[in-house]
Amino acid sequence: MDITEYIQLVFTDYTLRTITLGTAVLGAATGMLGSFAVLRKQSLLGDAISHAALPGIAIAFLITGAKDTNTLLIGALVSGLIGTFWIRGIVTKTHLKSDTALGLILSLFFGFGMLLLTFIQKQPNANQAGLDKYLFGQAATLVESDVWLMAIVTGICLIVMLTFWKEFKILLFDADYTKTLGFNTKTIDILITSFIVLAIVLGLQTVGVVLMSAMLLAPAAAARQWTNSLAMMVFLAALFGAFSGVFGTAISATQNNLSTGPVIVLVASVFVVFSFVFSPSRGLLFKQIRFIKNRRDLELHKTLAFMHHIAETHEDISHPHAIKLLNNFQGYTRSTLQKLVEKDYVELKGNMWSLTKIGFETAANLYTKQVTENE
Amino acid sequence: MLYNSMDKIAVKVDDLTVAYNYKPVLWDIDLEIPEGVLMAIVGPNGAGKSTLIKAILGILKPIAGSVTIYDKSYEKQRRLVAYVPQKGSVDWDFPTTALDVVMMGTYGSLGWIKRPGQKEKKAALEALEKVGMLAFKSRQISQLSGGQQQRIFLARALVQNASIYFMDEPFQGVDATTEIAIINILKELRKAGKTVIVVHHDLQTVPEYFDWVTFLNVKKIATGPVKDIFNDDNLTKTYGINYKVSIQE
Numbered sequence: 001m002d003i004t005e006y007i008q009l010v011f012t013d014y015t016l017r018t019i020t021l022g023t024a025v026l027g028a029a030t031g032m033l034g035s036f037a038v039l040r041k042q043s044l045l046g047d048a049i050s051h052a053a054l055p056g057i058a059i060a061f062l063i064t065g066a067k068d069t070n071t072l073l074i075g076a077l078v079s080g081l082i083g084t085f086w087i088r089g090i091v092t093k094t095h096l097k098s099d100t101a102l103g104l105i106l107s108l109f110f111g112f113g114m115l116l117l118t119f120i121q122k123q124p125n126a127n128q129a130g131l132d133k134y135l136f137g138q139a140a141t142l143v144e145s146d147v148w149l150m151a152i153v154t155g156i157c158l159i160v161m162l163t164f165w166k167e168f169k170i171l172l173f174d175a176d177y178t179k180t181l182g183f184n185t186k187t188i189d190i191l192i193t194s195f196i197v198l199a200i201v202l203g204l205q206t207v208g209v210v211l212m213s214a215m216l217l218a219p220a221a222a223a224r225q226w227t228n229s230l231a232m233m234v235f236l237a238a239l240f241g242a243f244s245g246v247f248g249t250a251i252s253a254t255q256n257n258l259s260t261g262p263v264i265v266l267v268a269s270v271f272v273v274f275s276f277v278f279s280p281s282r283g284l285l286f287k288q289i290r291f292i293k294n295r296r297d298l299e300l301h302k303t304l305a306f307m308h309h310i311a312e313t314h315e316d317i318s319h320p321h322a323i324k325l326l327n328n329f330q331g332y333t334r335s336t337l338q339k340l341v342e343k344d345y346v347e348l349k350g351n352m353w354s355l356t357k358i359g360f361e362t363a364a365n366l367y368t369k370q371v372t373e374n375e
Numbered sequence: 376m377l378y379n380s381m382d383k384i385a386v387k388v389d390d391l392t393v394a395y396n397y398k399p400v401l402w403d404i405d406l407e408i409p410e411g412v413l414m415a416i417v418g419p420n421g422a423g424k425s426t427l428i429k430a431i432l433g434i435l436k437p438i439a440g441s442v443t444i445y446d447k448s449y450e451k452q453r454r455l456v457a458y459v460p461q462k463g464s465v466d467w468d469f470p471t472t473a474l475d476v477v478m479m480g481t482y483g484s485l486g487w488i489k490r491p492g493q494k495e496k497k498a499a500l501e502a503l504e505k506v507g508m509l510a511f512k513s514r515q516i517s518q519l520s521g522g523q524q525q526r527i528f529l530a531r532a533l534v535q536n537a538s539i540y541f542m543d544e545p546f547q548g549v550d551a552t553t554e555i556a557i558i559n560i561l562k563e564l565r566k567a568g569k570t571v572i573v574v575h576h577d578l579q580t581v582p583e584y585f586d587w588v589t590f591l592n593v594k595k596i597a598t599g600p601v602k603d604i605f606n607d608d609n610l611t612k613t614y615g616i617n618y619k620v621s622i623q624e
Contacts, residue, residue, distance in 0.1 A: 039469065095396075163488055170479050174465045176434045177531075180458040181483030228470045228515040 006250060016253055019139045022147040023245030023264055026206055029154040029199045031219030031241025032161065035234045036192050038220040039172045044099065045087070045193075047213035048106040050200045052083025054113025054209050057134050058120060067130065069146060069205060076134075077201045083109050084197055110209070137208030139249065139260035150202050157195050161234075168192060169230055207261040218268035219244065225279035244268035301366055303336050304345060307355055308363030317360045320352035383410040384446075385539050385570040386431065391440030393423070393430050400426045402594045404440070408572060410538075412587035413565045415575040415601075419614050422592040424574040425461065428541045432458055444539065454484065457537035459528050461544050467517050473527050474512040477502055480534030495534075502530040507556060522553035529557060539570045546577065558584050581605055 010020050037045055053076035060075025061067065083105050090101035117132055133141070161168065170178045171188045179185050196216070203212050223236035248264030277285050303326070310325065311317050326337070337353070340346040345359030355363070388406040392399060401423040408414060416424045429435040431442050433449060444452035457480070480502070481495040503509045506526040511519060519527065525545060532540055542561075546554050561571050561584070575581065581588060581601060588605055590596035590613040597609045 039466075041466075166482055166485070166490060167487065169471075170482055173469050173471065173476070173479070174460065176429070176464065177458060177460055177479070178482075179434050180432045180453070180456070182453045183482075183487070224470065228472070230470045233470050 006254060015140065016249075018142050018144055018147055019253075019260065020246055020249045022142040022150060023139060023206060023249050023260070024242040025147065025150045025154050025245075026199075026203050027215065027219065027241030027243070027245035027264070027268075028238040029150065029157060029241070030203060030215040031223070031237035031239070032154075032234050033157065033192075033196050033199045034216035034218075034220035034241070035223065035230075035237045036168065036172060037196055037216055038224065039230075040192075042098075043217050044102045044106075044213070045084070046196065046200055046216035048087060048102040048109075049080045049084055049197050050204065050209050050212035051106045051113070052109035053077070053080040053201055053204055054134065055079050055109055055116055056082075056113075057131065057204070058113055058116035061120060061131060062116070069141070069143075070149070072134075073201055073204065076204055077197065079109065080197045080201055081194070084193055113209075133208070134204055135208050135210055136259060137204065137206045137211070137261035139206045139252075139264075141205060146205065153198055153202060157199070160191065160195065164188065164191065165231075172230075207264060211261055211265045214265040214268060215241065215244075218265070218272050222268075222271040222275040225275035225282045228281075240268065240271045244271060299333075300336050300339055304340060304359065304363045305366055307340075307346065307353070308360060311355045311360060318347070318354045318356065320349060320354040323348075323351050323353055326353075384408065385410040385444065386572070387443045387446075388427075388431060389441045389443075391427070391430055391437050391442065393426055393435060393437045399593065401430065401437075404591075404595050406589065406595060406598060408570060409587070410570050411565060411568050413561055413571045413573070413585050414587035414589060415573050415581050415585040416589045416591055417575055417578060417581065417613065418591035418596075422613075424591055425543050427591060428458075428543055428572070428574060432456065432541060454535075455538040457532040457535040457540050459532045459540065459542040459545055462521065462525050462528060462547065464543075467519070467524060469516065471516060472512065473508060473514050473516055473519065473523075474499055474503065476516060476527050477530045477534055480531040483535060498534050498536075499530070502533040503527075505533060506530045506560065522549040525549050525553065525557070529560065533560075537569070540564060540572065542571070542573045544574050544576065546575070578610070 010016050034046070037043060056075035056077065056079025057072045058075075059079070060072045063075075064071050087098070087101045087105050090096055090104070091098050096104075120131060167178075167183060167188050170181075170183070171185055171192075175185055178188075200212050200216065203215055207215055219237040219240035220233070222240050223233045226236055227233050244264050244267045248267040249260055251267065252258040252260040252263040275283070277283050280286050306326070307321075310321055311319065323337070337346065337348070340359065341348055343359075344356055345362060347354050347356055384407050386406070386408040388404055391401060391404040391406075393401040404427065416427065418424050426435060430437045430440075431449070433442075442449045444455055449456070474496075477499040478491050478495060481491050481498060485491060485495070500509065500512065503512055506529050508523060508526050508530060511523060516524065516527065525547075529542075529545065532542070540561075545557055549557070561573070564571050565586075573585070575585070582605055585601055587599070588601045589598040590604075590609050592613050596613045597604050
């Protein structure tokens with residue numbers, strides 16, 4: 001199947017359209033909210049919340065005996081919220097640090113959830129099969145109403161974020177200071193956290209408990225590499241998240257039987273790796289290029305300074321000297337000499353070099369100039 | 376000196392006690408800070424200097440005691456108070472610019488939801504100019520030096536246009552140029568009748584910079600004009616017996 005055929009299919013095929021839209025909306029929502037989690041250094045919170053949701057799904061099934069998605073997700077939401085507030089409670093009321101609290105709640109709730117799942121499997125109920133799909137998600141089960149629900153929640157989340165943008169930003173940057181300005185930081189905090197929980201719960205059906213936190217973190221981590229503005233970061237994270245959903249769905253739909261959730265997460269990780277390497281300001285590649293360039297510049301400066309040192313001893317600054325003189329000097333190569341000639345700092349005549357007026361002045365001001373630039 | 380309206384008390388602290396778990400960090404602090412003074416809070420590490428400021432500002436919850444600002448509760452007088460936290464208390468890799476951070480100083484008077492506009496931007500630019508950072512307004516904050524970051528924090532507090540300023544170690548890790556720039560701004564604030572309270576570490580500069588001082592070591596040791604109480608006796612009481620010896624060497 002080629003690309004145009006696939007795109008046509010997205011518009012005509014109900015299932016494919018639903019899944020594509022659903023994963024795109026989900027990716028946008030988690031990317032957006034993930035930015036906040038990453039900037040608050042609560043990256044692991046998403047992991048804890050998604051794992052904490054599992055017993056809620058099992059209990060909701062045990063109570064209702066039905067596998068209605070919305071009912072199960074309400075169960076997930078409740079137990080996710082309980083897990084989150086326990087984490088908060090542990091951090092504020094005990095000596096334990098947040099990573100310990102997160103790890104504790106994550107494994108406790110997940111363990112309990114797994115226990116309930118195995119218990120449910122042994123029940124004489126024809127309905128029981130398939131609950132374990134919440135572990136890794138199954139995008140194929142998405143129906144139109146699920147996508148609507150996601151879209152509505154994402155819309156509300158967007159409106160709240162835009163309304164309280166200023167409050168969110170200042171809380172993320174400096175919580176203590178926010179308090180002194182008279183804002184109720186607890187309210188803002190609960191608002192942000194609740195939306196993170198909501199986004200995670202919505203994604204459980206598609207991506208599943210185990211991989212959900214990647215949807216939160218990967219787009220945000222990738223976005224941070226490209227910008228120094230919070231608004232841009234949130235926007236890019238939403239964009240990366242949405243594209244991960246669309247591309248992930250496309251790959252899993254065209255390659256037979258590849259599970260959608262993991263593919264989406266892998267696509268999101270590709271965004272991360274690409275951003276880490278190729279971002280112009282923070283990327284590894286450009287950092288290395290800048291490093292090499294700086295080193296070359298420095299070698300050039302060193303050669304020029306050495307030439308200046310020699311030229312200084314003569315009354316005529318452009319008095320020619322033998323190139324041989326430079327051979328003992330570290331940092332001197334034929335190419336640095338050539339570069340200096342290109343910059344009009346140096347003139348070459350046969351085996352002799354001489355500093356030009358510009359070259360002499362540049363060399364004399366090489367270090368004093370840097371000092372003033374720094375100030 | 377300049378504290379001519381000494382009868383007016385800007386900040387009054389009564390019986391303030393703060394404890395982390397069982398250990399008291401501040402014990403039964405009574406403090407009256409007159410309007411218009413430039414006051415240093417000095418004391419050894421762990422004496423509760425930052426804690427005192429945080430408890431006054433409601434960032435930490437005291438287990439006992441009360442704070443009034445011009446005879447009314449702090450909650451009612453918040454607008455009169457500005458805070459400069461320790462530079463290390465935030466992540467400077469946060470994606471934002473210098474101007475944006477200074478603008479945050481206007482958020483309090485804006486209240487919930489309302490966005491900063493031209494008026495707030497103008498005020499922020501003025502504050503940036505006052506601390507000599509106007510040229511860096513669009514700079515990403517992680518690309519600022521320590522001294523520049525400190526100036527940005529100062530500018531953020533200046534924007535609040537408060538009457539009382541609390542500053543937590545504003546001279547920490549800044550070079551001599553920045554230190555002079557900051558102290559000049561603090562002296563200007565005092566000249567304008569503002570009250571400035573500074574957690575301070577360098578005892579040598581206390582008589583030069585400040586006119587009022589509070590000695591703190593879990594309990595309040597002494598408080599008053601520098602010329603009257605900044606002496607070996609109080610220093611020894613605050614820092615322990617060894618202090619005097621070490622300064623004489």
